[in-house]
Every structure is written in C-alpha cells, then in structure tokens.
C-alpha cells in the first residue's frame with residue numbers, strides 16, 4: 001500500500017486497519033512514515049488524514065497492551081506532537097467514529113472536518129484509563145474546561161452534530177468530509193504561503209474564570225471505590241494541569257497519571273471485562289458460514305414482569321411485537337405497564353413523546369394465538385412451571401410458521417425438556433433475559449442439545465440488535481448465572497446461622513464492590529420466589545442445606561420490596577431499606593435452635609465465602625462445558641449480577657488471587673458446622689485442583705480444550 005496519495009498538492013493519508021482503524025503498531029508506523037514522507041515531498045503543500053472503510057479511527061488497540069508491540073515506537077503522544085508541529089497544514093477528515101486515540105489524533109491536527117453523524121468521544125475512563133495521547137490537554141483548549149470535563153470524566157460518546165458549536169470541529173457537514181477537508185487544507189496552505197501561523201491546539205490558552213473551584217467541586221462529587229482512586233480522579237488531575245500548567249508540563253502530568261492507571265488492578269479488571277464481552281459473542285463450534293435467520297416480527301407469550309419488559313426491549317429495537325396473554329384483564333395490565341414505562345421515559349427526557357408513541361404502536365396484543373403464524377421469533381415468558389410451558393410450546397408447535405425461532409425465558413427449567421414438547425427442537429432456544437428486561441444488559445442464550453447452529457447465530461444477532469451482551473450457556477439447572485448465585489445465596493444464609501446479620505453481610509459485599517448485597521437482592525427478586533426454588537431443589541437433592549431463616553421470614557409474609565417488608569423493612573416514603581428488629585431476633589433465635597454459639601464473623605470471611613462459592617461453582621460449570629470459556633462466566637457476573645466490573649469477574653478474581661490460595665481458603669471453610677455439609681459444599685472443583693497443580697492459566701485451559 002502506498003503511504004499516501006496526492007490530489008493536486010494535498011496528500012491524503014488513509015488510516016487503514018479494518019474494521020475500526022485502531023492504532024496498533026502497524027497503523028502508527030504507517031502514519032509516522034507517511035508524515036515524514038509528505039513533509040519532505042515538495043509536491044505536497046497540505047495533508048489530509050482520513051479513515052478507510054466505516055470510520056476514522058476507533059482509538060488505541062487494547063489487545064496490544066502488555067505486548068511488546070504496545071511499547072514499540074512510535075508511541076502515540078510523540079507521533080501526534082510531530083504531526084502537530086508539521087509546517088504543512090494537516091486536516092482530519094472524520095467520519096463514522098473518532099473515539100479515544102482516534103479523537104486525540106484529530107485534536108492534534110490543525111483543523112477538523114467531521115460528518116454530522118460521526119460518533120465522537122474519549123471513553124477511556126470506562127476502561128479505567130485516561131486519554132493518554134494528549135486528549136486531556138488538547139480537548140479543554142479547544143472546547144473549554146466544562147465540556148472537556150464532561151466528555152472525559154463520563155466517557156460519553158456524542159454525535160459530531162451535537163458538538164457542532166463546541167469548537168471541536170472547524171466544519172460539521174452532511175456532505176463529503178474528504179472533499180471539504182481537501183478544500184480546507186488547500187486554503188490553510190494558502191494562508192501558510194502568506195506567512196500566517198497554523199492554529200496548533202497545544203498553543204491555545206486553556207482558560208476558565210473559576211476553573212479551580214469548578215474542578216474542586218467536580219472532585220468532591222467523585223466516589224473512591226474499594227480498589228483505590230478512580231480513573232476519573234486521574235482525569236481531573238490532568239484537566240487541572242491543562243488549566244494551570246504550560247502544555248508540555250500538562251503532558252508530563254498526563255503521561256505520569258496514565259502510567260499509574262495502566263498498571264492498576266482496576267484497568268486489568270476493566271480491560272478483561274471489555275475483552276471478555278467481545279470474546280463472548282464468538283461461539284466456538286459453529287459450522288463456517290452459518291448465517292442468521294431473518295427476524296422481522298416477534299411475539300411474546302405472557303405479559304407479566306418479564307414478558308412486558310421483553311416486549312418493550314424488542315420495540316425499542318424497532319421490532320414489531322405481538323404480546324399474548326391468557327385473558328383480557330392480564331393483557332390490559334401488561335399494556336398498562338408498557339405505557340407507564342414509556343410515560344416515565346418521556347418524563348425523564350429519554351424519549352420524545354412521538355418516539356414513545358411510535359414504540360408503543362409497535363406492540364399489539366391478543367388473547368389467542370392466531371397472529372403467531374406471522375412471527376419469526378416467539379419468546380415465551382409464562383409462569384415458571386413445566387406444565388404451563390408444555391401447554392404453550394405444544395400450541396406454538398401447532399401454529400408457528402416453519403423456521404420460526406421458539407425461545408423460552410425460563411430461569412431454571414430444563415430447556416431440552418421444553419424443546420421436546422415440540423416436533424422442532426432444532427428451532428428451540430433459551431433467551432434468558434434479566435429483570436428489568438429493558439435495562440439489564442445480560443442475555444443468557446441457552447443452547448439446547450438440539451438447537452440448530454443458525455438459531456444460535458440468530459439469537460446472538462438479535463442480542464446485538466437489542467443492545468444486550470449475550471453469553472452462550474449449556475443446559476443445566478440455572479444455567480451459568482442462577483446456578484452460581486444459588487451457591488452464593490446458600491452461603492449468605494448460612495452465615496446468618498453462624499453469627500452474621502443480613503445488613504452486615506450486605507454491607508460487606510457492597511463495600512467490596514457488589515452493586516447490591518445478597519439480602520437486598522433477594523428482597524428485590526421476591527423471597528416467595530426464592531422459597532419455591534429452594535423447595536423444588538431440596539426435593540430433587542436432599543443434601544442441599546439452606547438456612548432455615550429464609551423460609552421463616554417468607555412464612556411471615558416478608559416477601560421483599562413488593563410487600564414492603566422482607567429481609568429489611570421498607571417504610572412507605574423512606575428511600576432506604578432499614579434493618580428489621582423482627583428479622584434480627586428471628587435470626588438469633590434460629591441459631592439457638594440449631595444449638596449454634598453465634599460468633600463474630602469478619603467482613604473478610606463474608607466476602608471470601610460468598611465470592612469463593614461463586615468461583616468454585618464457576619470452575620464446575622467450565623469443566624462441564626456449560627460455559628464455553630472462563631471469561632464468559634465473568635461476563636455473566638459483571639453484566640447481569642452486579643459483580644464489580646473493575647474486578648473483572650469471579651474467574652479473573654480467582655486467577656489473580658492464585659488458585660492454590662483459593663483452594664486453601666475452601667479447605668478452611670470445609671470445617672464448618674456439621675449440619676451444613678461443609679465438607680461436601682466446599683470440595684474444590686476438580687478443574688480448579690488440576691489447574692492449580694499444573695500451573696496452567698484459565699486462558700491456556702480454554703485454548704487447549706477448544707477445537
């Protein structure tokens with residue numbers, strides 16, 4: 001590939017590393033070589049930098065971190081400084097996206113022309129990093145401290161049109177960015193020929209009257225998580241430096257803070273979570289060239305909590321949905337829920353009333369199955385009862401068109417049994433949404449023994465379309481997420497028997513980073529639901545041991561938030577749950593009944609027992625092939641269960657801690673009270689032992705086990 005093309009005196013340098021023109025070593029080298037060559041090419045009076053394919057540049061190459069290539073010259077900050085110093089004008093022609101390093105490259109150019117639809121932002125903070133190639137120093141100089149602070153600290157992505165008046169772009173156009181950039185480059189070259197100085201971002205003043213007070217206020221609003229200072233705080237330090245220090249010194253602060261973040265455990269966790277999500281979309285054993293079935297019309301059976309949420313989720317992705325309920329009253333309730341959701345979205349300014357009306361209009365309702373024949377996808381969300389599912393799937397089998405995908409939102413039931421209710425098990429799949437469906441990112445895609453490859457591919461394509469993070473799971477009780485949470489909740493309950501109280505357990509977990517402790521979570525999900533699940537499990541496997549307190553509080557009608565009382569009391573109007581004296585005395589009395597001497601339980605033990613219960617179950621799932629890879633388990637937990645993203649996920653946590661240390665902790669816990677069958681519960685998963693003994697990493701295990 002030639003380094004650049006010349007169009008009547010203007011050199012066009014194309015960033016060409018499909019799909020996103022990320023700035024790994026090859027692209028940095030290409031840009032560096034092209035800049036040097038254009039600099040000494042007497043035919044060139046100006047330079048335009050553009051991106052090949054669908055965007056300008058998606059930013060740095062995150063897969064290069066920790067690899068030798070990542071440290072090789074040229075490094076982005078110095079490369080962009082050379083670019084900015086060019087005596088020949090350089091114009092960025094931006095389309096598609098300019099994110100992270102992509103935007104930083106554009107900031108170093110002497111002018112920027114963007115297509116109105118370009119997605120622009122510095123999202124590094126979401127990865128626990130900061131824009132380390134001059135972004136924190138150049139952006140405030142161009143757009144002012146307030147706008148820069150919002151973009152950098154929140155890591156939000158905006159359209160160029162929304163930033164048209166910010167000073168970031170010289171032109172925002174609906175036309176050809178390349179043509180307009182060439183024209184602008186020529187006019188800048190003419191200015192240079194007349195001895196005008198080029199406008200270099202680094203030379204601009206960064207001024208705001210009350211900048212320091214503004215930054216101090218922003219700093220006071222940031223929270224420090226358990227893992228130490230956040231990337232947002234480091235970003236603030238850099239923006240403060242942009243205001244107070246000369247450019248070169250500000251760059252030194254940026255570089256120092258960047259290095260600090262790049263070696264932090266937070267970045268390691270967030271980077272892992274990011275890469276894990278990308279890997280999860282990749283199914284390991286699909287025949288090459290498997291393509292998705294077309295999904296234009298969907299139907300949802302059951303309009304309760306999940307069904308109405310799923311209908312909204314599909315309508316939000318502009319899919320037409322038919323919602324089916326048993327009777328008109330239930331259908332009316334579902335539509336009331338749906339209307340309320342959209343009314344709130346309008347009130348909160350998230351949607352215009354026109355858009356909300358258009359989305360509602362996409363959802364139609366019925367109490368019979370006549371319209372099912374039109375649907376390309378049917379998602380069942382009726383009661384969690386195998387007989388009710390049987391009735392629904394037998395009817396679907398009779399009326400759905402050939403090739404329609406028949407999905408179940410079951411949380412726990414055996415998908416293969418559900419598939420067997422039809423004569424087309426190849427078309428049946430699990431689509432396990434989480435509550436509230438329009439909000440929760442995770443979608444567990446459950447692959448039955450007979451699910452056809454193209455049905456699986458279609459489910460993954462649907463997940464993308466509706467903005468969900470999909471993870472493929474095999475069939476077992478509870479799939480990945482709920483099977484693991486079962487072990488976690490079991491331990492949370494048993495800790496109560498031994499001496500802990502619900503709010504102590506919750507607080508310990510929340511301080512460790514979980515979005516919500518186990519008892520608050522149970523109150524949200526409904527303790528009556530939990531009680532049914534436990535009863536069914538004990539019936540199948542009498543060796544399972546739960547704390548009896550859970551059933552005692554359910555018997556008191558303490559069903560959770562919906563009842564105004566559960567593990568906590570929820571006084572009307574109060575914003576926070578308050579610990580319940582009644583529950584506390586029930587807990588203490590139950591310990592006495594078990595003959596247990598209550599003891600002080602440290603927060604460390606609470607966290608260890610709950611997190612390592614997840615970890616051990618995770619290793620079992622991996623070994624059984626229910627999860628395709630360890631990092632998929634991490635995605636389930638970070639995207640669906642409030643596991644702190646900056647810790648990466650339970651499997652990464654185990655690996656970072658050291659598998660031998662994990663096993664040692666399990667062995668300490670195995671000497672628990674006899675009634676808990678602790679020795680059985682804490683027996684390390686065979687795979688955990690194997691990997692600890694062989695010193696093999698989870699990534700190596702995945703590579704070895706996959707075809």
Ligand code: NAD
Nearest residue numbers: 302303304305306307325326330381382383384410411435
């Ligand atoms: P729900 O009780 O709120 O709603 C179920 C709805 O299905 C009711 O409105 C009922 O009228 C309707 N229904 C029952 N039989 C029907 C039939 N034959 N035809 C049409 N409609 C019928 O229950 P939910 O919480 O929405 O759960 C539904 C499914 O989703 C269950 O399988 C559950 O395990 C699963 N799930 C629930 C959650 C959750 O947090 N609630 C999360 C993930 C998955």
